[in-house]
Amino acid sequence: MIDKPNLEVEIAGIKLKNPVMTASGTFGYGEEFSAFIDLDKLGAMVLKGIYLKPKMGNPPPRVIETPSGMLNAIGLQNVGVEVLIKEKLPYLKKFNTPVIINISGDTIEEYVELARRLGEVSKEMGVAGLEVNISCPNVKKGGMVWGTDAKVTYRIVNSIRKATSLPLIVKLTPNVTDINIIAQAAEEAGADALSLINTLVGMAVDIDSRKPKLANVSGGLSGPAVKPVALWLVWQVFQTVKIPIIGIGGIIKIEDALEFIIAGAQAIEIGTANFVNPNVTIEIIEEIEKYLIEKNIKDINELVGSMKI
Amino acid sequence: MSAILNIKVKILSKKEVAPNIHLIRLDAPAIAQDTLPGQFIHIRCSQNYHPLLRRPISIYRIDKEKGEIYILFQVVGEGTKLLSQRAVGDNLDILGPIGNGFNIYPKSKKIMIVGGGIGVAPLLALCEESIRQEKEVRVLIGALKKELVIEEENFRNLGAKVDVATDDGSYQYKGLVTDLLERAVKGGWLADQIFACGPKPMLKKINEIALQANINCQVSLEERMACGIGACLGCVCKIKTKDKKEDKVKYEYKRVCVDGPIFEGSEVVWDD
Numbered sequence: 001m002i003d004k005p006n007l008e009v010e011i012a013g014i015k016l017k018n019p020v021m022t023a024s025g026t027f028g029y030g031e032e033f034s035a036f037i038d039l040d041k042l043g044a045m046v047l048k049g050i051y052l053k054p055k056m057g058n059p060p061p062r063v064i065e066t067p068s069g070m071l072n073a074i075g076l077q078n079v080g081v082e083v084l085i086k087e088k089l090p091y092l093k094k095f096n097t098p099v100i101i102n103i104s105g106d107t108i109e110e111y112v113e114l115a116r117r118l119g120e121v122s123k124e125m126g127v128a129g130l131e132v133n134i135s136c137p138n139v140k141k142g143g144m145v146w147g148t149d150a151k152v153t154y155r156i157v158n159s160i161r162k163a164t165s166l167p168l169i170v171k172l173t174p175n176v177t178d179i180n181i182i183a184q185a186a187e188e189a190g191a192d193a194l195s196l197i198n199t200l201v202g203m204a205v206d207i208d209s210r211k212p213k214l215a216n217v218s219g220g221l222s223g224p225a226v227k228p229v230a231l232w233l234v235w236q237v238f239q240t241v242k243i244p245i246i247g248i249g250g251i252i253k254i255e256d257a258l259e260f261i262i263a264g265a266q267a268i269e270i271g272t273a274n275f276v277n278p279n280v281t282i283e284i285i286e287e288i289e290k291y292l293i294e295k296n297i298k299d300i301n302e303l304v305g306s307m308k309i
Numbered sequence: 310m311s312a313i314l315n316i317k318v319k320i321l322s323k324k325e326v327a328p329n330i331h332l333i334r335l336d337a338p339a340i341a342q343d344t345l346p347g348q349f350i351h352i353r354c355s356q357n358y359h360p361l362l363r364r365p366i367s368i369y370r371i372d373k374e375k376g377e378i379y380i381l382f383q384v385v386g387e388g389t390k391l392l393s394q395r396a397v398g399d400n401l402d403i404l405g406p407i408g409n410g411f412n413i414y415p416k417s418k419k420i421m422i423v424g425g426g427i428g429v430a431p432l433l434a435l436c437e438e439s440i441r442q443e444k445e446v447r448v449l450i451g452a453l454k455k456e457l458v459i460e461e462e463n464f465r466n467l468g469a470k471v472d473v474a475t476d477d478g479s480y481q482y483k484g485l486v487t488d489l490l491e492r493a494v495k496g497g498w499l500a501d502q503i504f505a506c507g508p509k510p511m512l513k514k515i516n517e518i519a520l521q522a523n524i525n526c527q528v529s530l531e532e533r534m535a536c537g538i539g540a541c542l543g544c545v546c547k548i549k550t551k552d553k554k555e556d557k558v559k560y561e562y563k564r565v566c567v568d569g570p571i572f573e574g575s576e577v578v579w580d581d
Contacts, residue, residue: 025541026541028539028540028541032536032538032539032540033538035313035314036315037392048540048542056561057542059547059562060533060544060546060547060562061532061533062535062542062544062545063544064363065360065533068358070361070535072541072543074542074543077542077545110495111490114452128328168473177534221315223361224358224361241445264534272361272535274536274540275362275363275536275537275541276358276361276363278315278536278538
């Protein structure tokens with residue numbers, strides 16, 4: 001029997017004390033959850049998506065529950081990078097948990113400038129890496145438009161790569177014909193890791209008013225409903241690229257997390273489940289440790305991509 | 310504002326007070342002392358993940374002495390139906406108390422409280438607190454019909470003067486509750502503050518009446534909500550921003566959960 005299994009993993013050169021991260025957009029800027037959990041216990045925090053300038057986001061209603069999931073169309077409302085640096089990051093400095101900034105832009109130049117600015121302050125403000133959002137379905141410019149075209153994906157990731165030495169995680173959309181082509185383009189362009197999946201595009205209709213339930217008409221589907229899709233895509237990308245993968249999609253309990261890890265994810269991000277149970281990340285970390293002890297597995301890394309076909 | 314807690318609270322009693330409208334009493338000593346009128350709790354209605362999200366429910370009464378809170382809600386879907394079926398003795402997983410609460414000005418002497426339909430839910434605690442602060446309180450309640458007038462005697466028992474409007478005229482005044490408000494204002498009963506909760510068209514009308522009469526008006530808003538703790542930015546409403554020189558935007562989306570649910574009526578962008 002082992003009493004202290006290794007939970008440490010390495011993603012894009014960032015050392016995580018365990019493989020449990022938070023998914024962008026579901027964890028605010030971290031502080032919102034500090035009343036409920038010890039942020040020091042997390043593998044890493046991925047913050048709410050940020051732009052160079054503040055963004056208002058979409059009109060309400062922005063969220064609607066669906067069977068085993070929810071649709072959202074927040075539209076990347078955010079405070080802009082300067083407020084992030086001045087008002088949000090200082091609070092997180094006291095924690096010994098890597099902070100990863102999810103970045104977005106309307107143009108390639110904006111992504112590049114944002115990456116450069118965050119690179120500039122990374123040491124002082126404790127920025128461990130960037131997650132490049134080329135997969136948001138709820139904004140007109142940028143977002144998913146970038147991530148559905150392999151050439152554009154290459155260009156944007158390559159441009160950011162040249163602008164910063166920070167570890168780059170590229171977040172992929174599932175709304176494509178062949179995710180492998182996009183994954184390869186990101187890898188060739190210099191991504192250090194991939195995270196997948198972002199939300200699936202969906203819609204809900206109010207039958208009385210005959211209006212869409214979201215003001216934006218479409219939204220991104222998340223929650224347990226998307227987990228099988230996410231698992232399948234992680235498994236495919238795992239067989240295609242050499243860089244590490246972060247699995248995302250409907251993880252709400254330890255079994256979900258383990259499924260992703262076995263299918264090839266080096267780490268996982270927990271999203272929608274944070275809304276239901278603000279303590280879910282910590283519970284899953286503790287249960288993973290328990291599971292490894294029970295199964296006499298010395299190192300979580302042994303499980304990564306261990307699926308038997 | 311005190312911190313939001315994630316705790317389990319026991320159901321002490323429950324009652325269907327009107328068709329599809331339920332009152333539940335909760336043993337909640339951890340939050341009862343710090344809960345303000347107008348705040349809400351975010352409840353996991355089921356014991357599994359179906360339905361997935363929590364439901365935001367208004368706090369109806371706060372009993373600080375006994376450490377209890379009451380919630381009042383209407384069954385409108387899957388989540389509230391499950392909540393209504395939870396048994397006495399069950400533990401509910403809640404987040405709370407959440408939100409800013411109503412702001413009763415110390416200098417206010419006369420308070421007008423207006424509730425439409427299930428919108429009375431956060432108003433009884435407000436009425437109780439206003440009377441504790443020795444304000445003169447009038448309450449106007451609007452409902453579709455007599456059987457949906459919710460617990461009006463509770464307001465009266467606290468010492469408020471209560472008038473009721475029903476859409477079909479089956480009880481007291483036939484018409485809208487906003488007609489009653491207009492009559493009161495025209496009749497010379499000028500409140501220092503108006504507090505309201507109910508359907509958006511009602512709130513919009515009340516705000517217009519308040520603006521005309523130059524009365525401070527605070528409204529309790531609702532919106533589809535996910536996290537309830539200010540993280541997801543799902544439950545926003547459009548709010549006019551105060552003057553900032555460098556800020557070109559004239560309004561912004563604020564979170565109903567933690568920036569509200571109470572907003573100044575004059576700040577809300579009503580037509581959008």
